[in-house]
Amino acid sequence: MQRETMPETHLIQTTVNGQAYERHTEARQLLSDFLRHDLGLSGLHVGCEQGACGACTILFDGQPVRACLMLAVQADGHALLTVESLGTPDKLNVLQSAFWEKHGLQCGYCTAGILMTLTAFLQDNPTPTEHAVRTALSGNLCRCTGYQNIVAAALLAAEQMQPVDSTPQP
Amino acid sequence: MKPAPFVYHAPTSLGAALMLKAEHGDEAKFLAGGQSLIPAMNFRIANPALLVDVNKLAALDYIHVVAGELRIGALTRVQRLEHDPLVRAHWPLLPETVPHIAHPQIRNRSTVGGSLAHADPAAELPVILTALGGRLRLQSSTGERWVGADDFFVSLFTTAIATDEMLVEVAIPAAPARTGTAFMEVARRHGDYAMLGVAVVVTLDAAGACSAARLIFLNAGDRPMNAQRAAAALLGQLPGSAAIEAAASSATEELEPMGSVHATPAYQRHLARVLARRALRLAVQRAN
Numbered sequence A: 001m002q003r004e005t006m007p008e009t010h011l012i013q014t015t016v017n018g019q020a021y022e023r024h025t026e027a028r029q030l031l032s033d034f035l036r037h038d039l040g041l042s043g044l045h046v047g048c049e050q051g052a053c054g055a056c057t058i059l060f061d062g063q064p065v066r067a068c069l070m071l072a073v074q075a076d077g078h079a080l081l082t083v084e085s086l087g088t089p090d091k092l093n094v095l096q097s098a099f100w101e102k103h104g105l106q107c108g109y110c111t112a113g114i115l116m117t118l119t120a121f122l123q124d125n126p127t128p129t130e131h132a133v134r135t136a137l138s139g140n141l142c143r144c145t146g147y148q149n150i151v152a153a154a155l156l157a158a159e160q161m162q163p164v165d166s167t168p169q170p
Numbered sequence B: 001m002k003p004a005p006f007v008y009h010a011p012t013s014l015g016a017a018l019m020l021k022a023e024h025g026d027e028a029k030f031l032a033g034g035q036s037l038i039p040a041m042n043f044r045i046a047n048p049a050l051l052v053d054v055n056k057l058a059a060l061d062y063i064h065v066v067a068g069e070l071r072i073g074a075l076t077r078v079q080r081l082e083h084d085p086l087v088r089a090h091w092p093l094l095p096e097t098v099p100h101i102a103h104p105q106i107r108n109r110s111t112v113g114g115s116l117a118h119a120d121p122a123a124e125l126p127v128i129l130t131a132l133g134g135r136l137r138l139q140s141s142t143g144e145r146w147v148g149a150d151d152f153f154v155s156l157f158t159t160a161i162a163t164d165e166m167l168v169e170v171a172i173p174a175a176p177a178r179t180g181t182a183f184m185e186v187a188r189r190h191g192d193y194a195m196l197g198v199a200v201v202v203t204l205d206a207a208g209a210c211s212a213a214r215l216i217f218l219n220a221g222d223r224p225m226n227a228q229r230a231a232a233a234l235l236g237q238l239p240g241s242a243a244i245e246a247a248a249s250s251a252t253e254e255l256e257p258m259g260s261v262h263a264t265p266a267y268q269r270h271l272a273r274v275l276a277r278r279a280l281r282l283a284v285q286r287a288n
């Protein structure tokens, strides 16, 4: 088969952080690059592009996945959430405030991915044990914190999400 | 660290996917979970000219039981095996193993079919399917056939799947009465590929003697490695400490692990003995 010389593009429709987009994307464009470069959602970080670090974790139809191991064309017809869907700098959400409170980040490179992993985890496990939190975080690398404060932040967030507000965190 | 250009198709029927593969042969690759293929494309180790994305074939995403046999569609995400009530009740070896396979974010995408077709000798599912005596259904645009797990895994990243075929379904028989299973591995970090691992299946007869046994090792060769002499050593024996120790020693001798940067062959042999002993003990306890 003749290898294409012109980039092959596809028109996709996808909902990201509640907003509908219709964009052309090259078949080989990674979803992580599409979100960062085409949609400007640079809260998503790219660490390894081989699935090992978790920095690029997003929610794909509600489930945490590696954006660097998916193609942008595969987002067609799906709903995605990135870290930009959580709080704003002026109004952090419960999980983000817990990271602030417990000093759950240093350089912040891993943080967006960890927040998205924990967002899904805390929805499914509203009263987690410390062990469960550590297992949930096993797919996210952090080179700075040593994880202690990330775990503390997750546990604090779980506590604060109880039972006052039982609606799912955004 | 970006894939080379390719042509992308996402057919909505199995027939169309198989036609594309028949037409383009080795130039075309199926894209399932992408958790092995996309990293390989990012590194340009894999440079398919055509990608056939099979994620729209929702009909291949199922877990059900047909005449006592577990049937899993190739597109079923690995994560589903951990929590499915049918699987938990009757094939506990699967949910026991799933948490060892990568991380939740990867298991949400990776598929049963992709993991088996990829045939990494360090992967867990090929070992589990072999231990449980599973079969695989391969389909092409002209027909289909079933292949037993023992014949499916040929060597490193190589299976019995022909150029025009797709793995569409996996079948796992019901376990006989008084069967116990166990899986154990040692990895540097939780979720990493293991340095060595073993899946064990033991069946006891009415007198408590071992009537069937299988020990299949992970990362101990170029495919799931069947320690047949170790299994034979257990047959007809009351599986107490002495018999288990003899089987574990036999496994250590018959395996020829290749070693890696993480573990020398001697260390892998040591792991084989220790893990075989522990897994056999646990499986026997569960069979009782």
Ligand SMILES: Cc1cc2nc3c(=O)[nH]c(=O)nc-3n(C[C@H](O)[C@H](O)[C@H](O)COP(=O)(O)OP(=O)(O)OC[C@H]3O[C@@H](n4cnc5c(N)ncnc54)[C@H](O)[C@@H]3O)c2cc1C
Residues within 6 Å of the ligand: A050, A051, A052, B029, B030, B031, B032, B033, B034, B035, B036, B037, B038, B039, B074, B100, B101, B102, B103, B106, B109, B110, B111, B112, B113, B114, B115, B116, B117, B118, B122, B123, B124, B125, B161, B165, B166, B167, B168, B191, B192, B193, B194
């Ligand atoms: C960081 C990381 C850690 C990992 N750790 C582990 C681990 O500890 N244990 C483990 O077992 N795996 C591990 N994996 C691999 C992961 O489980 C893979 O997803 C899996 O092996 C491949 O499944 P897939 O559905 O993603 O297949 P893909 O990546 O889509 O495909 C893999 C190969 O199989 C072919 N293929 C896919 N489906 C079919 C089909 N139905 N018929 C014929 N050919 C097909 C593709 O063309 C391709 O060549 C890890 C992956 C990553 C990124």
Ligand code: FES
Residues within 6 Å of the ligand: A045, A046, A047, A048, A049, A050, A051, A052, A053, A054, A055, A056, A057, A066, A067, A068, A069
């Ligand atoms: S950038 Fe995606 S996992 Fe590291």
Ligand code: FES
Residues within 6 Å of the ligand: A104, A105, A106, A107, A108, A109, A110, A111, A141, A142, A143, A144, A145
């Ligand atoms: S805060 Fe720096 S990598 Fe996690």
